[in-house]
Amino acid sequence: NKPRRSGFIQLRKVIRLLPGELSQTVARAMSSSGGATPPYTTLAISRPTESITHVELHRPEKRNAMNSAFWSEMVTCFNELSEDPECRAVVVSGAGKLFTAGIDLMDMMNNVLQPEGDDTARISWGLKKKIRKFQETFSVIEKCPKPVVVAIHGACVGAGVDMITACDIRLCTQDAWFQVKEVDIGLAADVGTLQRLPKVIGSQSLVNELALTARKMYADEAKSSGLVSRVFADKEAMMAGALEIAGEIAGRSPVAVQGTKINLIYARNHSVADGLDYIATWNMSMLQTEDLMKSAQAALEKKSPKTKTYSKL
């Protein structure tokens, strides 16, 4: 009569009950032997199930450091996912020993630190364009209406934190650590951490401490502070958990799921009154979906909504 088990134990049970299918799926999700998926050079894209896309940061020999190719490949990748009606949920993870070491410093020094322009104003103008382009790399994650689950192991440093704060659900392994590194390389973080982290974590004191001192935060504090919503023993368990969450999402009505993501992000940036008006305007058409009837019938029949089939969106 213990009313609650940890998510981790629940997942283990799921894995035991469905050893064949899910463990194979996890195995596929974790295999990165094939290298990056052309035309990408820094990302490996796969489909663990028909409706889940797995995006793997894939420069393991460079600790998945983000180079020039990465910044544009992410945009291409997520713009395609946004348009792909088969894809209903996305899982992001990193290949190799850790999630990501953040920006590729050598690449950046050849890039950002070699600005062009005839005077300071023109150099500044060019820098702003570059920063806006880098920001877009992670904003596409938010603009993609399919929910994005990010699974972090090992280390998540610098621009990695900018990236994961733009994802919807954050999971990590027990050995993961996080570092808002930018102040250590002499700049205020400008691709999302300073803007999103205060709206992601409940403790402003902690946000400030992390951003001002660049200290590491380990998995337990990431969980208690709310940066991640679950911690797993190891990467295999985390990938199983990520796929299970993605499966829960992908099996439900895409009208409901994607509308939920869009309205959650809207609510973050607006007053409650504006948010209520927006969703009422949104739902005046979205409630006219057949999914509502299908789902309601499943509920009345005490079945999971995942037992129903929903049209593509």
Added chain:
Amino acid sequence: NKPRRSGFIQLRKVIRLLPGELSQTVARAMSSSGGATPPYTTLAISRPTESITHVELHRPEKRNAMNSAFWSEMVTCFNELSEDPECRAVVVSGAGKLFTAGIDLMDMMNNVLQPEGDDTARISWGLKKKIRKFQETFSVIEKCPKPVVVAIHGACVGAGVDMITACDIRLCTQDAWFQVKEVDIGLAADVGTLQRLPKVIGSQSLVNELALTARKMYADEAKSSGLVSRVFADKEAMMAGALEIAGEIAGRSPVAVQGTKINLIYARNHSVADGLDYIATWNMSMLQTEDLMKSAQAALEKKSPKTKTYSKL
């Protein structure tokens, strides 16, 4: 010399110290033998003390599911409480085995799913009006200047979560669980959860997970995530706790208390600079209350502010 005891133990002590009065009050607050209070059919209204109103969801045979009557009775009830100078704090709870199963699905299918209108635009127009009306059912809780303490036991599902996020202070029992259920019935939650939950809970990752997967959250996680501020062993203890908190509030200056509620809600929707300007404009008159002198005297006399009597508001 342990500087801190849990709220629960403090309350137990209070109950021991004042066994007669408070336990009778709790008994009254928990008794729902009389059914709904006319003219209401879904709410039982009582006055555990002169200045505390208890609003009980009271369709226990239907697990307090929210039907058409409920949506309008809530508006009537809270509009009256807003105008009632005797009422200084409100406690909301549910009769029977659980807090609420959320929207009454059969009622909704006969209602929302049978829209009228000559074309899609006109059906949509009608749906928006219905959604706005449903939103108002919970917004009246926020618009009521009297603080609202909600006490949740058993289950709080779907529209129940929309409702409690509009209350000011959330308490629950150890056996309570919460479920943002809307995605399971094929829609994005549109009566408050998506708008208010991100401003109520500190972990955006958890908010997203709850809203996108409809998984249950149990009392411990509700406490650690900040959805509730206290967990109690059982309903009796919780009702005692709710009444004690409501009593703390009702005994203080209503000018101070209701001004505090209004300004907290204002601050949530505005920048710090706007919030500071607003309260300065607010308090330029509100500081001219006799309550300030009475309360300050109590403080100088090292007495509780509750030992003073404050005029009605």
Added chain:
Amino acid sequence: NKPRRSGFIQLRKVIRLLPGELSQTVARAMSSSGGATPPYTTLAISRPTESITHVELHRPEKRNAMNSAFWSEMVTCFNELSEDPECRAVVVSGAGKLFTAGIDLMDMMNNVLQPEGDDTARISWGLKKKIRKFQETFSVIEKCPKPVVVAIHGACVGAGVDMITACDIRLCTQDAWFQVKEVDIGLAADVGTLQRLPKVIGSQSLVNELALTARKMYADEAKSSGLVSRVFADKEAMMAGALEIAGEIAGRSPVAVQGTKINLIYARNHSVADGLDYIATWNMSMLQTEDLMKSAQAALEKKSPKTKTYSKL
């Protein structure tokens, strides 16, 4: 192979490793024998290190209660710190047995409660001017671009909470407690708590409970709720921790550090989209700092950024 030690143990280790320097610094930071620093009568200002300023509330015989002098001295003090290029981080603490008892009630009654003006409107006009002036006392902390670490021991009551919510990083001792006291003296808190606390703590239910009931919150709950980011065993350990954090900040690029503070506060008050545009505009010049090259070199050399020397700002 335990991947994480508590901040407290790390600090103890630091203290062991650098017994001479840091313990002397801590000793200096805790000594308040000299009284307030002229021209101040309520503040003692010192420089534990060249780039850290220590601002100590210093009316220990009055439990650091905030009187008329205090309200204006804080403004003078922080305006000077804002302009002082030597100062790169600020530590705030309280002399004597506790952090602060909040507003000096006798002083306030002679001041705010004796308003002047020929009619209610004119009295109100004068009160608004006073409130705006009092608000400025704490807003200067936010306007100061140098990060402010506040170290709280004993008690932090009323206006003390208004004050610490305007600081960047909050630490406390195990015996600290916090009380949003204003409702007890008959007013809605109007110098910052109601505006900033909801953006500082992740649980709106807890914020409401604290502000509406004036109950005490102890160190453990302050930590779990996110009000403070670290708890220390005693004041000595806390001061060592505060100085260590301030030292981490002061040793890094001031361009990076102060830009980070300014953008974090900006982000709190704006949408993510506005925040991203603002920092891109900010960094188009700030990335053209030599600190970036120095820091990046340190990173490539696997050294701490604190091993480099950065120009004044």
Added chain:
Amino acid sequence: NKPRRSGFIQLRKVIRLLPGELSQTVARAMSSSGGATPPYTTLAISRPTESITHVELHRPEKRNAMNSAFWSEMVTCFNELSEDPECRAVVVSGAGKLFTAGIDLMDMMNNVLQPEGDDTARISWGLKKKIRKFQETFSVIEKCPKPVVVAIHGACVGAGVDMITACDIRLCTQDAWFQVKEVDIGLAADVGTLQRLPKVIGSQSLVNELALTARKMYADEAKSSGLVSRVFADKEAMMAGALEIAGEIAGRSPVAVQGTKINLIYARNHSVADGLDYIATWNMSMLQTEDLMKSAQAALEKKSPKTKTYSKL
């Protein structure tokens, strides 16, 4: 080959061409022999055509001064119009010699100037509730999705200006004058003028001058400043013009017309980016109206959209 005639001449032509129908309609619209329409005591309601409602301020013997009855009758009236599917446009005018003298001063002195409450804070609390209620009297005009054309003759003073700034289209006679009178009776206008006039008129200098000096503005300046969009020679011509404009509106698709009003008001209060997102969300359902096909066919057939019949909304 003069490409443009004044609206006035066009209207005269219309009146000549359709002497029977329109002149009778105008006659009906201007007749106020029957007094106020029960249950109203200050308003006379009529239907010049099936889809146009005429709301006439009707206390001519008191120069249509706004008394206690008026403040609540307006709310009842416009809430009913909002729900009435027959009504597609509203014309507001004043009976007797002038549009309105504004607030009924004797009524106000017995009402607002006799506040109740045990201290200043409680009196203030009561005053705020009254002001909010008065504000609602004019905000219902904006909340009503049917466009409201206001036709002003003679004088429009004080609260009259608050009222007309909440209407959608403003017309006046050559002998009309306008006066933001509130500063003359010792208060800052608090039922809409100060909030809406700066968003209604293009010259902030003029807005300030009018509001700070209470000087009269005559019809020509009202036209050149943009307060009114047309000036007519006399009341008869104006009423014909108002009815013609209302007829243009009422004959078009109500989905298009009412969506236009709602989005224009939304745009006034939001950024362009927010406004664009809102209308895209709005129109994703509203474009699915049969009115679009009907109207487009009329356009392709080079006919007026008014030749088609649109379903009620």
Added chain:
Amino acid sequence: NKPRRSGFIQLRKVIRLLPGELSQTVARAMSSSGGATPPYTTLAISRPTESITHVELHRPEKRNAMNSAFWSEMVTCFNELSEDPECRAVVVSGAGKLFTAGIDLMDMMNNVLQPEGDDTARISWGLKKKIRKFQETFSVIEKCPKPVVVAIHGACVGAGVDMITACDIRLCTQDAWFQVKEVDIGLAADVGTLQRLPKVIGSQSLVNELALTARKMYADEAKSSGLVSRVFADKEAMMAGALEIAGEIAGRSPVAVQGTKINLIYARNHSVADGLDYIATWNMSMLQTEDLMKSAQAALEKKSPKTKTYSKL
């Protein structure tokens, strides 16, 4: 000693003074014999001078109606202009007898009115994507930092008004008329007019009248209402005027000019306080341009800033 001549007369004088160069330029700007410029099928692009780009709507046989090709070609065109350092100002005009008849109704009926999707929600989803794409067609004009002067002759109908409100400076001929046509085809305008027109014109009454009745507005009213800032006798004079204005802009510092455009648009969407902070952050780098010294020298030498040469941006 008449201190002011009309812009038109000034321009005539300019044309007389520089008959060779400017009249040839105007001739080039008005010639559209070559048809659309590949790869475009609806736009003719030319360079009347090195730094001015002329974008001509070029489907004269279809009255420059906006078809599917147009919606995407505009985006391509303005994105290229944004990146082209030679281009410092843009002139937009229409080929043939009129500026534009607005959306191509047949094209729209085959496009928007034939939506795809399995249920109303999915059709709505697709419609929103289309609307957002159409909105982008005109938003690119605003996002392009080069000022855009639009020159309107003949008629500007429906989507044409949406388009010109996104341009920076509006000019028209004496025979031009404007029509917010959307309500006539059964929809609320959703590609910019309702959002931008209220911020472009000073009379909200006029904006509402135009949008709700779809009446035509002629050149004189367009000028007096502020929709256009100048009216010219005929197209030749207008093109000369447009080129002269574009030349004034293109000859000045691009750092100053493009910073001015960006900050004017920012100011429209933000409070004055936010706007002041933004430009201070903007100019802290932009003032470090050599253009400032060059321009200041020109000013001290009493020469035109156009006598100096500024680097590309």
Added chain:
Amino acid sequence: NKPRRSGFIQLRKVIRLLPGELSQTVARAMSSSGGATPPYTTLAISRPTESITHVELHRPEKRNAMNSAFWSEMVTCFNELSEDPECRAVVVSGAGKLFTAGIDLMDMMNNVLQPEGDDTARISWGLKKKIRKFQETFSVIEKCPKPVVVAIHGACVGAGVDMITACDIRLCTQDAWFQVKEVDIGLAADVGTLQRLPKVIGSQSLVNELALTARKMYADEAKSSGLVSRVFADKEAMMAGALEIAGEIAGRSPVAVQGTKINLIYARNHSVADGLDYIATWNMSMLQTEDLMKSAQAALEKKSPKTKTYSKL
């Protein structure tokens, strides 16, 4: 029976009727023989009447160009006026041949163009501080609750336009011209014009044209565009007009007048809903003024409110 005379003729009549007093007052207001008023070096301060302060830009030999002294003297001056209960309205004008030539270019080149700092980031940091300080010079005009009438003759160039857009009521002579000059000296205007002008003038096209081309605008266009609300034949008439308007303001209830200014500025920066809430909160105390009863009595007695005496504020 001509219902309206121009403001100019009315003023002439006033001057005829009260030749003694007003013409002497005008004479005093126009005399600038005494030079700047110590301790000011760029401003001459006088009191034409007890409750009106005249602030004259007074460097006529330098065409009232704004030098370093000016930037700080304005702040001192207006901060004092804000606190001075005798002062109820302010008139600003320029001594000598013209209003102001704008920033003192030589002074600026020695000041802004000689920035200090070890790298671009530090120079930028210093520049931002300077810009913010310059912005404050004009923002104090807005923050001063006493209405400010500005009277412009001759020329108003560059920073002069930034200045007058921060004033409340703008008047000019027939020979006045205005020039948004900044783009001519290579920068985007950063002390207020770009932020305030779009909210001051009704034609965005004109605002853009003025700011992007730096062309002169003469008095007639300034009047028709709404930049000024009145044009006078010469400086003497304008000063009489300015003093008459200031007198109208100064003679009314300061509670009403200053509340009106504050709420007009608030409304400009907020939504209508926020503005209505703010003034309701404002007026809940301000209606409790004796001025209301005095003014209402004057109104009932058909007397001017200026016949009553109001307490200082």
